[in-house]
Amino acid sequence: MPAKNAFYAQSGGVTAVINASAAGVIETAREHPAQIGTVYAGVNGILGALHEELIDTAAESAETIAALRHTPAGAFGSARYKLRGLEENRAEYERLIEVFRAHDIGYFFYNGGGDSQDTAHKVSQLGEAMGYPVTCIGVPKTVDNDLPVTDTCPGFGSVAKYVAVATREAGLDVASMAETSTRVFILETMGRHAGWIAAASALAREQDGDPPHVILLPEVPLDEQRFLDRVRRSVEDFGYCVVVVSEGVKTADGRFLSDQGTRDAFGHVQLGGVAPVVAAMIKNHLGYKYHYAIADYLQRAARHIASATDVEQAHALGRAAVELALAGRNAVMPTIVRESDSPYRWHIGEVALEAVANREAKMPEEYIDGSGFFVTEAALRYLRPLIAGEDYPPYRDGLPDYARLRGQRVARRLAPFGT
Template sequence: MPKNALYAQSGGVTPVINASAYGVISAARRHPDVIGTVYAAQNGILGALDEVLIDTAQLSDADLAALKTTPGGAFGSCRHKLRHGAELTRLFELFAAHDIGYLFYNGGGDSADTCLKVAEFAQYHGYDLTAVHVPKTIDNDLPHSDCSPGFGSVAKYVGTAIREAGLDVASMAASSTKVFILEVMGRHTGWIAASAGLAAQDNDAAPHLILTPEVAFEPGRFLKAVKETIARVGYCTIVAAEGTRDAKGTFLSEAGGADAFGHIQLGGVAPILARLIKDELGHKCHWAVADYLQRAARHIASATDLAQAIAVGEAAVEFAVKGQRSVMPAIIREDSEPYRWRIDAVPLHDVANREKPLPREYLDADGWRLSAEGRAYFAPLIVGEAPPPFVDGLPAYPRWQFSHLPKKLIPFERG
């Protein structure tokens, strides 16, 4: 008898996370003799704990296809560190009540750890569960994978944004703003900030300076570079990762507090940099924070990224039906020109609680711009356009509303 599957989205969403959901659900439908019903947890692992489940069989073929062009998390996501004890026990009560034998957990590094934790609990207690992590993160920091689904589309967005903003600043620099700063996500790694360097066709084009967590921020050196850029070009554009830090490893924008996984809350590096430039150099600065805009920008998604997001979802199911457990579908680069890639399974033990830093050689000697090696890495990931349907001049995104399965368990009290 086929076992049912649970799919859940976790952590910050991406422009193409729902494409991975499409990959999982559509692939599972091709194996009705092995996988019964795919249930989606509303709002990730919290929905699983609360037994708020969606029967994805209610999705028509048209609904399923719409997942490929919809940003955000169609089934809802959450940030929650699954606890040993009552929460893990509850999760397996849910599995037993709904005859679930497969878990497809779609998320980043913290989610890989959660998926591994569930798999190890199942093995220890002798529960027949096949758990596969479906990768996604705009931070691009999952190890053993060439890139992470979601990243390519964000790289395309920030590259477009800084190129367009650079033209804006250039047109007004003689009499107005001389410095523009775009703050992008990247708490511990500078993949997103560095990818914006693709926008620069030459040394005088935006972005002129890139700030990443991997290169220590030195105020004097930074101000000198800004001053020299303005003297040479007439203005200066900067892309800064939110996790930009000094030589001691202290975040420039540390605001205090932490999330459920213990990550320090950051308070915005762009206004700090703008104030430093204004105070020390006297130049008028404008700044912007890409924030949710970068990870929701499905309208300018990378076709390469979309294809990879679907592929990892499909591969997760194929690995599962072949009996591969506690693995993650990883994207393996076979060549850069033309870009060729494949999907391999990597053990979750090699992924969970590990981060892939931006290689220093992807930046030039000063650390301000992309090197030729960095450009060769990033360039294929943003190739191709895959726009959603437009109606009346705006993207036509569905507002997902689902009915939920009748509950079989008593309510769970989360501490």
């Protein structure tokens, strides 16, 4: 039987290390030409399959593929595009199979979060039903760290490291000027539903009194008075206060704190960060001078300060995905299995896609401090190894030298989708 080709797609919000997984997939596939032909990558993820827009990764040199390991964001394009259920939307799934068949694709590697694992699972089922079986393997990815079963998700360790480093550095800045300038600094992090990213800022604290002084998590409804008391106490005790706030923090009645109905001069609702809301609260009630930073995409794109552990795991999971496929496994996802915290030991495991699809892993309650404003030692034990190690990209002219793909398209063989 001649080697089948493979299809690889990136899905959802990109990370500092998703391309390291891509490198792991492509490099490993290249090592097995008897079993896997060409790896085609979807332009903008799954949309690339629907629209038959495929990148021929065989046209990329070994050097370029290796450089993906140190290149952030989605080199082939990613998409926020969730295929609906098979019943409502059979046409899209059938189109995927049709494109796979047209390009002799026998392997589908889908690099994404819970939604994507669900899609990969459904494709696996439908291919079987349509008489065109496809080996579907998930590759985990999400800065939100919310996939179940796996110890962590590639992308999270690096954003965690970014946030911890930023907290330590900005903390030193504020500490050194608090006497005559800013008393309160607020760092807004990602994390709409889970506080993992904000929680990681706690790693910056080495000694009592070190920042961060307050962490606001989406898991803990904001008690404004207790929060303000805590800020005031920090300023009184240490001269300043560093607050790390997750974008998803909610009020006691369940609204997002960032949804304040703020309007600009034109009367338009201002969709804005949560940091300015927290800042205004502090200014209005305590009167302290404040500054805030909103890291936004900088945090998840910050390959320059990626966690070496995260990069290694991302690459290893890409490699493992191909190895699972070659071993005849189907509808599974490789996972990280933690053996010990310190030293951090882990190996690659696997889980059925069905068991991870659309399931969200929450931060355990025992990771949140009794005050609700910090994390526990158990959380720190879990988080610490995930940010360990530096893995610097090469630099040219003072800037990271990130990969540029040729991005050669594969000739279309089908009529456009929907015609």
